[in-house]
Amino acid sequence: MSVTAVAADRSLCAPLPVLGRDVTVPLVTGGEVTYAALDYAASAPALQRVWDDVAAYAPYYGSVHRGAGYLSQLSTDLFENSRTAVAAFLDCRADDQVVFTRSTTDSLNLLAAALPAGCEVFVFETEHHASLLPWRDARVTFLDAPRTPGQAVETLERALAGRDPYGPALVCVTGASNVTGELWPVRELAAAAHAHGARIVLDAAQLAPHHPVSVRDLDVDWVAFSGHKLYAPFGSGVLAGRADWLRDAEPYLAGGGASRTVSRRADGGVDVEWHTTAARHEAGSPNVIGVYAIASACKALTEAGFDDLVARERYLIGKVRAGLAEVPEVKVLSLFGDEAPRVGVISFVVDGWNSSHFAAALSAEYGIGVRDGLFCAHPLVRTLLGGDPRTVGECGAPDGGATSLNAIRVSFGAGTPDEHVDRFVRAVKELVRDGARWNYRTEDGRCVPARGQGA
Secondary structure: OOHHHHHHOOOOOOOOOEOOOOOEEEOOOOOEEEOEEOEOOOOOOOEHHHHHHHHHHHHHOOOOOOOOOHHHHHHHHHHHHHHHHHHHHOOOOOOOEEEEEOOHHHHHHHHHHOOOOOOEEEEEOOOOHHHHOOOOOOEEEEEOOOOOHHHHHHHHHHHHHOOOOOOOEEEEEEOEOOOOOEEOOHHHHHHHHHHOOOEEEEEOOOOOOOOOOOHHHHOOOEEEEEHHHOOOOOOOEEEEEOOHHHHHOOOOOOOOOOEEEEEEOOOOOEEEEEOOOHHHHOOOOOOHHHHHHHHHHHHHHHHHOHHHHHHHHHHHHHHHHHHHHOOOOEEEOOOOOOOOOEOOEEEEEEOOOOHHHHHHHHHHHHOEEOEEEOOOOHHHHHHHHOOOOOOOOOOOOOOOOOOOOOEEEEEOOOOOOHHHHHHHHHHHHHHHHHOOOEEEEEEOOEEEEEEEEEO
């Protein structure tokens, strides 16, 4: 659907209210402007609904699973009901477990610690480091970046065909790239994995905030995501899926909550019976507020309606991509091509600009927050840029940073108003046409405005 067609559709939903939508920031050129938060792929602002739910619960805060008092019982019910809400949001199978963690990274490290002995892991080089790096104790096969969804499936099938057919194997794949925003063929990759006797875990950190995720429909074995990308505060995450590997593994952390019974032996040692439920991997006092925030976000997104949210996001994606296409100096990074379906994550480079310099100017002169760098996906960005990974550019380098191996990422979602993306497109055009209005320098590895120096 074109931008014009979507704009003409009066039923397009309004942005969801988020915290910080009215925050103003100073500009180096003078005055203030409402902050345009366009770094959702790193951390999305919390929904106002989520914050209100947490604030309403806060006076009733109590220990979870550990108290006979009313507030403890209330908090325990809220914690376990949150588990049910997340399972419904993910459309989990009846016997799946929902384990609460600190983040996507924590979730995938937990699963890595639960792999059966001799497990082989297959992972594309295009993954975020959270899903690229945890498998240190397994036999890992890193797969080259595919250039089409079909090639991704073919690459995986070839790799799996050469593995030990009787041993355990796991495929790890993203649902939506944190660099290009492109959607991956998860259902087809899951079918290929299962056809070769492997299991699959879905990194849904960038997918779940933008699209519905059904464990049943996608037929994945596990899914992992973070609350802070799903419009909830920092500090909570989810690993949901099949129970057997998790039940058979040693607890991720040893301590209270993970143990059912503990007793001393006659020889002076300790015998422990561990839980077989999700509690096995949730030792310690749980982050009940973080868990409740995730559940609240899941409910809020479901009630808002993903069809409406997806339609509006496509409209914003169309506006940004159309605006960038009008600037010949801008190159948008992509694996699968311009027509690939994607979420609101777009990375690009600007000819004649160091990306850190450009991002700093967007912030300091326009009040726009984006991300620059390699986005914790170094192999993928290096592949997309096609540069020498040993080359390092400096902020505002004399050569324009043309050899700098970094990029700019703009990302948005359910809380983004039209004005933010309009300002971003206008700022890109003005900076490319007129240059920065301020001088910048490198400080502690970051490009920052020079103090008291206009351009």
